Amino acid sequence: MLAAGDGSRLSTLTRDSAGVAVPKQFCSLSGGVTLLQQTLTRAIAAAPAERIAMVVAQQHQRWWQNTQASLPHECTIVQPMNRGTANGILLAALSIAKRDPLARVLFLPSDHYVEDESLLATALKAAVTRRLARGTLLLLGLEPTAPDPELGYIVPCSALRTLTSCPVKRMVEKPPARVASSLLTEGALWNSFILTAEVATIADLVRARYPKVVADFELALTGRPQLITELYEKLPILDFSRHILQGAEARLSVLRVPECGWSDLGTPRSVAACLQRLTEESCCSKLARDARLVSLAATVSPHAQFAHRVAGSP
Numbered sequence: 001m002l003a004a005g006d007g008s009r010l011s012t013l014t015r016d017s018a019g020v021a022v023p024k025q026f027c028s029l030s031g032g033v034t035l036l037q038q039t040l041t042r043a044i045a046a047a048p049a050e051r052i053a054m055v056v057a058q059q060h061q062r063w064w065q066n067t068q069a070s071l072p073h074e075c076t077i078v079q080p081m082n083r084g085t086a087n088g089i090l091l092a093a094l095s096i097a098k099r100d101p102l103a104r105v106l107f108l109p110s111d112h113y114v115e116d117e118s119l120l121a122t123a124l125k126a127a128v129t130r131r132l133a134r135g136t137l138l139l140l141g142l143e144p145t146a147p148d149p150e151l152g153y154i155v156p157c158s159a160l161r162t163l164t165s166c167p168v169k170r171m172v173e174k175p176p177a178r179v180a181s182s183l184l185t186e187g188a189l190w191n192s193f194i195l196t197a198e199v200a201t202i203a204d205l206v207r208a209r210y211p212k213v214v215a216d217f218e219l220a221l222t223g224r225p226q227l228i229t230e231l232y233e234k235l236p237i238l239d240f241s242r243h244i245l246q247g248a249e250a251r252l253s254v255l256r257v258p259e260c261g262w263s264d265l266g267t268p269r270s271v272a273a274c275l276q277r278l279t280e281e282s283c284c285s286k287l288a289r290d291a292r293l294v295s296l297a298a299t300v301s302p303h304a305q306f307a308h309r310v311a312g313s314p
Contacts, residue, residue: 115261
């Protein structure tokens, strides 16, 4: 579970009662469990609890320490600071490789929302059981509902049926709206940033672009813990999709996932749309378990609702 992001794009919406901006993975959309806790439940559907690890940032400890209690101690991988998804994924892969060099890992972002968890659970099981060619990374591509310039896109080499896979033709990160519309006509899928590969494949993909970064990580992990802290102070900020996967399409495959009400909650607009959908569903079904959510829906804007659902807020 990738849980080290700072959530800076939503910082105005996720402040606690003291005015502190809380990363969105530690927030709740409904006043109940946090997005991180939802991700843990999602992960348990794909792997035994003892084989689930969490990648976090040291400065967020007050928010992730409760979830840490649900995992074996050695399964919390702490970064001294957030230096982008590529460094977090690499640290996780190399740390796991020290225990099992042949391990295959499934990475789950911990700050996304999924409406139909059963559909995604089926896709996760299909992904982790799918045989991969040596050195290949498998991405989960979601059936898009509309062109969205705030998302990444995966263009498959051929048309795909649900839960089938094929090589990737190209990766496109956050294109202009016009380009996003054009990509959909090519059969492009949304990049969910859920991916699986052997740990050695992860390291090789990063090494192909940033050999010194991998070498520095490998050296730091063989020495005293302070070496990792010193390394992070000089690491470049690297995004796994943009800096590692784009241009590496020859080593990528994509699995088509059916539309499941997924949102990366990456912008205030997407958060508002998700909250509006949740509110409408609760009102229509009359089965809302959180009466406070329903009562607030009539008087508080979706943005403000999310701001008041920071984990631990009154």
